[in-house]
Amino acid sequence: MAEIQEKDKGDKKKGKQKKMHIHVDFTPMVDMNMLLICFFMLATSMSKPQTMEIVMPAKETQIDPASQMKIADSRAVTVLIDGDNKLYYYEGDPSKTDPKYEDYNTLKESSYGAEGLRSYLIGRNKKVVELLREFKDNRDSIQAHTKNLQKQLNELNEQAKAIIVENKGNIDAKLRVKLDSIATDSYKGGEGSFMDGYKKYVNEIKKSDDHSPIIVIKVSDKATYENLIDVLDEMQICGIPTYTVVDITPQDFDLIENYVTKGEYAKSKSRR
Amino acid sequence: MPKVKVKRKSTLIDMTAMSDVTVLLLTFFMLTSTFIQKEPVQVSTPASVSEIKIPDVNVLQILVEPNGKIFLSMDKQDDRTAILQKVGGLYGIEFTPEELKKFKLINSFGISIKNMKQFLALETAKQDEFVNENLKAKSNRVGIPVDTTANLSNELRSWVREARYYKDKDLAIAIKADRTTPYPDIKLVMSTLQGINENRYNLITSLKTIKE
Numbered sequence: 001m002a003e004i005q006e007k008d009k010g011d012k013k014k015g016k017q018k019k020m021h022i023h024v025d026f027t028p029m030v031d032m033n034m035l036l037i038c039f040f041m042l043a044t045s046m047s048k049p050q051t052m053e054i055v056m057p058a059k060e061t062q063i064d065p066a067s068q069m070k071i072a073d074s075r076a077v078t079v080l081i082d083g084d085n086k087l088y089y090y091e092g093d094p095s096k097t098d099p100k101y102e103d104y105n106t107l108k109e110s111s112y113g114a115e116g117l118r119s120y121l122i123g124r125n126k127k128v129v130e131l132l133r134e135f136k137d138n139r140d141s142i143q144a145h146t147k148n149l150q151k152q153l154n155e156l157n158e159q160a161k162a163i164i165v166e167n168k169g170n171i172d173a174k175l176r177v178k179l180d181s182i183a184t185d186s187y188k189g190g191e192g193s194f195m196d197g198y199k200k201y202v203n204e205i206k207k208s209d210d211h212s213p214i215i216v217i218k219v220s221d222k223a224t225y226e227n228l229i230d231v232l233d234e235m236q237i238c239g240i241p242t243y244t245v246v247d248i249t250p251q252d253f254d255l256i257e258n259y260v261t262k263g264e265y266a267k268s269k270s271r272r
Numbered sequence: 273m274p275k276v277k278v279k280r281k282s283t284l285i286d287m288t289a290m291s292d293v294t295v296l297l298l299t300f301f302m303l304t305s306t307f308i309q310k311e312p313v314q315v316s317t318p319a320s321v322s323e324i325k326i327p328d329v330n331v332l333q334i335l336v337e338p339n340g341k342i343f344l345s346m347d348k349q350d351d352r353t354a355i356l357q358k359v360g361g362l363y364g365i366e367f368t369p370e371e372l373k374k375f376k377l378i379n380s381f382g383i384s385i386k387n388m389k390q391f392l393a394l395e396t397a398k399q400d401e402f403v404n405e406n407l408k409a410k411s412n413r414v415g416i417p418v419d420t421t422a423n424l425s426n427e428l429r430s431w432v433r434e435a436r437y438y439k440d441k442d443l444a445i446a447i448k449a450d451r452t453t454p455y456p457d458i459k460l461v462m463s464t465l466q467g468i469n470e471n472r473y474n475l476i477t478s479l480k481t482i483k484e
Contacts, residue, residue: 026287044305
């Protein structure tokens with residue numbers, strides 16, 4: 001391939017054809033390319049890191065208590081993240097129903113992973129999870145539908161443009177520019193607008209259920225960053241619309257202690 | 273007996289096709305990849321199912337290493353120096369053009385503004401050495417000071433605020449922390465951001481898929 005055969009025209013001497021080979025050796029070129037490839041593979045990263053968007057509540061001093069949202073006890077779930085990868089949750093406000101923490105089972109131990117917190121939250125948030133799943137299953141057909149609409153719109157635009165061009169004489173220049181800009185505006189959108197719409201739609205679905213749980217995540221100082229991310233992740237998987245991250249309180253430590261000692265802690269406390 | 277003539281075969285291999293392939297590969301790598309930013313510490317981020325990508329430009333990244341030391345990085349060199357000057361102004365420190373030039377080259381910095389001048393006076397290799405040694409010794413000489421107050425002693429607060437003033441709405445804030453970082457260290461960063469009304473930010477994670 002890298003040779004070019006040149007045939008002399010046989011007009012010099014009959015019978016004797018001179019063949020010329022031009023052969024380019026590509027081996028050094030390949031060597032160099034390989035080196036460059038190695039360099040690029042080692043010095044660059046292919047994928048952009050993923051991120052998780054988080055919106056934290058504004059600092060408490062700015063909120064006056066009257067405007068604070070009251071959460072119905074039936075919707076409130078508190079998740080406690082403790083050290084050593086321990087995870088607990090309780091429903092509602094145990095200080096109201098059981099002020100002395102006599103029943104140590106108000107606090108339930110859970111775990112990271114599919115069969116722990118996730119199965120519980122999916123159970124609580126069934127309606128939303130099902131809607132989300134349905135929507136995701138039909139995602140392709142919905143996308144195809146929007147694309148189809150886009151296409152029709154484009155065709156209409158083309159027709160409109162053609163009409164404008166035909167009636168050039170009748171429509172003055174100013175109006176034509178205006179119409180053109182409207183036409184090009186509706187061209188835009190396409191893929192990107194679909195994703196935006198998709199996100200909005202998912203958010204709407206998440207908010208649609210009035211009974212989906214509201215989660216308060218309380219993080220102990222012994223927990224690690226990974227624990228926090230794991231729990232935040234569960235919120236996303238289970239389609240929880242409202243959650244917040246706050247500090248753990250001494251009462252919560254009491255609850256945990258009580259659970260670990262199976263009620264002994266509360267008893268000894270009340271005796272004192 | 274007639275002599276058997278052994279045909280001599282040429283050992284040349286045609287490398288043209290090979291070269292074609294390598295050039296293609298090279299083009300692919302050059303077009304799709306971005307260069308890895310130099311970071312003072314390697315952190316392994318926790319995994320999440322979130323698929324949002326981080327924006328390309330104007331990201332203020334707050335890197336929290338396993339022991340809670342904080343490093344900052346800004347992607348544009350000019351922004352970086354402008355913000356350094358502003359923060360320096362807050363603490364009454366003026367930087368010479370040479371120092372600014374050196375600061376431009378530091379991608380990710382984690383040093384108190386009071387020690388910044390000394391740090392910039394070092395050579396690049398010495399700077400890395402300084403950071404690595406102090407990280408190993410867990411000394412307080414590296415890492416941007418942060419606390420729960422809203423005073424000047426909370427330098428992270430000053431940096432983020434100046435960056436926000438400078439870039440206004442364009443700036444995205446991202447926290448990148450190691451998975452083993454204790455929560456109190458993260459809490460300090462988060463509450464500092466909360467204190468200056470930065471309530472929307474990104475947590476950098478790696479991708480994981482859910483098993484159903």
